[in-house]
Amino acid sequence: MYCKCGQLRDAVHLFEEMPLRDTVSWNSLISGFLKVGNLETGFGYFKLLLGSTEYMFDHASLTSVLSACGGKELLAIVTRLHALAILSGYHRDVTVGNALITSYFRCLSLELGMCVFYEIPERNVVTWTAAISGMAQNEYYAGSLNLFMEMYHSPVSPNGLTYLAALTACSGLQALMEGAQIHGVVCKMGYQSDLCIESALMDVYSKCGCVEEAWRIFESAEVLDEVSMTVILAGFAQNGYGEEATRLFVKMVKAGAYLDPNMISAILGVFGIGASQSLGVQIHSMVTKKGIASNVFVCNGLINMYSKCGELEGSVKVFEGMLKKNQVSWNSMIAAFARHGDGLRALELYKQMKLAGVEPTDVTFLSLLHACSHVGLLHTGMEFLQSMERTYGMRPRMEHYACVVDMLGRAGMLREAKSFIEGLRVKPDALVWQALLGACSIYGDVDVGNYAAEQLALAAPDSPVLFVSLANIYSSRGLWKERARTIKKMKEIGVAKDTGASWIEIKKKIHSFVVADRIHQQGDDVYAVLTIYLPDPVLPSQNPTHAKIWDAKTEITLSLASISDPYRVLSSWGSNNPNHCSWAGVSCGPGSRVAALNITGGGNSLSCARIAQFPLYGFWIRRNCLGGNRKILGKLSAAVAKLSELKILSLPFNELSGEIPAEIWGMGKLQVLDLEGNLISGALLSQFSGLRKLKVLNLGFNKIFGGMPSSLSNCTGLQVLSLAGNQLNRSIPGFVGGFMDLSGLHLSFNLLSGSIPVEIGDNCGKMEHLELSGNYLTGGIPREIAKCSGLKTLLLYSNLLEEVLPSELGQLSQLQVMDVSRNNFGGPIPPQISNCTSLSILVLANSWNPLPNVSILGGSYSMEKLALPVD
Structure with missing residues (x-):
């Protein structure tokens, strides 16, 4: 009773006066301290219990202590408790096993958590839910969803918490189809009215861009809480419905809804250009009156709100008034200075951040590079870029490289910017070439500008920046015919320039204007004033025409009929880009023959992020994760085998399903087959005789069953063999000892039985x-x-x-x-x-x-x- 009421002093006093204690009394005291976060005292009493000769701990003791363990720093304690459970035999207790799974996942140890999961002989719904939820919380969304599907076809039925975890995985993957299917199931099972389920469904639809469906769920909800309201506000904000978000928020306030810090942070995210600053100031006043203005999430939102609305000093006041600051707080303020062109204050704040002992993130360096670009600190900016990898072990993103190009371009160092891009270890994307082309537009450099335009056309052929920047370069040099041809091409291929727009707030009302606007209710008045201040204003009828870009000249013979590309990973593939060797993931050899297909999906997948940091098991191939969970879906096509010069087929961490086409096993020049982390199923084909040059076979973490066929021994040059994380259920064949060049044999997490073959030591x-x-x-x-x-x-x-x-x-x-x-x-x-x-x-x-x-x-x-x- 005392423990449950938080009266721990009284609980300790009563405990120490007890003439007779038992395990239950020990457990109550230990649990009481752990539940209020007093780990030191709780662990201390547990150690006393372990050292006692009169009392024995039980499964409840272990689960109480395990439930308090979370964070990397407590992983060692969890492993010791695991060892203690094994010694005492409690590891066979399903409640202890469930607690171990949860603790390992909370300590960021996915492998150990899954090991415990697979060791539990009789898994109940809590076991499955702990693993599915743990993987989702650690952003291993694909694994979480796969495990949910495995559970769905098992004798154990999911409960509400299981569906909630699966929906979290769908949100992370932006998996609309799976999310909609789970939506149908929860309606059928009667969970649709659960508040948490409703919020999770809204989040799935919002993340997938289906705001209307999210809104339907919100409107049909019988009861709403702060979580559901926060989710719908964030959904509107993330999908560009800023006005709708603010109107809904005002309605919530008038209805007396409870406003928590997360909701405030979500609504502050919609403010910026075009949003009413006066409403933002009112929200600031409101949270101050409610006593949550000091909350770190609210403060971070206020910093961004004032900065995006042009009130830099408002951001400074909020930042300086914060009692506690986290990484986001520092990053937001540094970004605010950089956004307003105050680079020196941004750099000074970074020094203070380091003195405060706060570790920078990649977002920090992005803002610092922006700052250096605005104040012309080239040397300092390059030092920041180098320190990301050298000091902090961070891999720069394309945004960082684009900032460096912009920095060099602003200084007029266009040739140096071009050399910097050509020296990158990764293939530059459209963002980098846009930065170079934009700099050429400023300085009117036709030669470098044409080169940048050619590269941008390969990376993003539909980008209006390509044509607008080229037209500006030609204009600055007086090359009017070239400018006219560029604009004509742009119109003929249907590329539309983003419409320019501006906003102004007058008497708490937002007025918006767009370029060449003739339907504005005060349009005539605006143009009348323009004729006074501008002697020759440009009117809509004077817009120049455009022309189409060059026709495609080369096409890859690959069939894409069985591949789905909802995330536009293959957007550079097609007739708009004549050079197939520059298409995403394509590398060519002599004669422009395709030599490699290398498309790594799953950028937000935890497994991809970890593995892609290193070359493929010590091999020469690096796998660069696509950002934003982008990936290709569908099935491998047998037409791939028509690429007779193909040496590398690397498509890991996508969602390719079905069996591997038999034709691929006959590709005589293939050296690397890397399909790790997909949904490949079926048994391995019994005929490997055609892959005599194969050096890497990596089919790990798929759904392959059966055994390893003896014909695999024909691949005598094999250096890496990875079939880990599948459902292989035979024994390890002795012929694995016949691969003289084998450097890695990875067969973990299967259903393999029998003994380890002695032949493994032969070669x-x-x-x-x-x-x-x-x-x-x-x-x-x-x-x-x-x-x-x-x-x-x-x-x-x-x-x-x-x-x-x-x-x-x-x-x-x-x-x-x-x-x-x-x-x-x-x-x-x-x-x-x-x-x-x-x-x-x-x-x-x-x-x-x-x-x-x-x-x-x-x-x-x-x-x-x-x-x-x-x-």
Whole structure:
């Protein structure tokens, strides 16, 4: 009672006076402290319970402590609690397993969370929901949705929380079709009136651009809360319905709706050019009266609102009055200075940010580069760009590169800007070429301008910037015929220039104007005044004509009939761009023959963001995630095989489904087949004889079942074999030991059984990574693995391996990571492992009985886990 009422002092006093205590009383006290966030005291009492000889902890003790663990800094505690659960046998308890899954996901350890999930023999709805929700909360949306579909076809039925997690994944993926299907199911199951479900559905439709559908759900809701109102306001704002958002907000205020900080932040996001600043000031006054003006989210919104409305000093006052500032606060204020051209104040604020111990983000550097561009600090700007990678390990985005080009262009260094673009390690996009073309427009550089226009035409052939900037360049040089031809081309191909518009607020009313507007109710008056101040105003009838751009001359013979491209990933493919070698993801060899197709989807996918930082398993290919969760959908076409010179087919982290066409297995020059993280299904074809030059086969994290066909052994030059994260359910064939150049064998998280083949050590001199975790492998670790002298990673956790660890493991002098936890090993730990001098991570957690002596290792590892109790 005292704990539930928050009277913890009284609870402790009563606890210490109790003549007889039991596990329930210990658990109540521990839970009371943890629920109010007092982790130190709560963990302290748990340690006392562990050290007690009179009392024993139970599953409730473990779940209480696990429920309080969240954040990377507590991951070590969760792993120790996991080890304690294994020692005590409570890991078999489904409630403890569910708590472990939730805690691992909250500590950002997806792999460990999923390991626990797959180890639970009888999963209930809480188990499934914990995993689906955890993946969604960690932005692994595709995995979350795939797991939901797996649950949907299992004997366990989803509940409201499960559907809520799945809808979160749909929002993250902007998966309209799946979201609509779940909408139909929740209506059928009677969950449609649940407030959280309604808010999640509105969020899905808003993120997918279907504001009308989101509004229908909002209007039909019987009860509304601050979350649902915030979602619909944010939906209007994100989709350009600023006026509708402000009108709705005013109605909410007049109706007496409860206004929380998130709702205020959402509505402040619509303010800027064209929005009523007076309404923004009224909102500021209102939140001040309500006592939430000091909330960090509200303050961040106010900073942006004043800045976008032209009131820089209003932003400064809000920022300086904040008691607590987060990264967004600093970034917003630096961006405000940069937006208003006050670069020196932006740079000075960045110094203060560093002194305050706040780490910059990529958004910080984007604003700093804008600032340096406006004040002409070229050297400082280039230092910022370099420090992103060198000091903070951030990869610059195209927006950063475009800022640098703009910075050089403003200084008149057009040739240097061109050289900078050509020296980039990544292919520049339209934004970068627009920046160069815009600079050429300012300085009238025809040569560099034409070059930039050619490149922009390849990157974004429908961009009006291409024609408008070229026309401006020709105008500045007096090349009127060229200007006229450019405008004519623009009109003939149907490219429309974005209409210029302006707004002015008079007496709390917004007046908007567009270029050549003749339907404005005061249009005649406006033009009458223009004739007074401008001797020859440009009227609508005087607009120049346009002409079409050049016809396409080359087309790739690939069939796109089975590919869906809702995110316009392949927008550069087609007749508007004559150079197929410049199309997205296409690389050519001699004679413009297609040599590589490399399209990596899933830019907001956590797995893609992590993996794409590194070359493909040490191979030469880098995979650059597309932004905004963009991807291609559909099925692979057999027509791909018609590209007879194709060496690389890399389409990871998209949503390709169905089986791999048989024709692809006969592509004689193919060296890399990389389809990781798709929805590929079916069994592997039994005939691999045509892929004799294959070096990389990466089909990880799909839905492939069955086994590895013996014909795979024909691919003798294989260097990387990854089939991890599928549903392979046979044994590991001995022929994997026949690949003399194999550097990585990745078969983790399947349903593989049987023993690890001894042949694996036959030709493994080049093997660096051996990953077989999360299967049902039995027997012991073959001593022949010691022949893999270059092995750096050995992952065998979560199997059914037994016997003793072989002493020959000590011969692996290059070994850096070894995890053999969650198996059934016994006996002593061989002291020879201490000879692995490169070892930095050693994970040995098993149900050792008795506990082995670890002092014989004599090493200093970053992680030693032996399933010991929490200390």
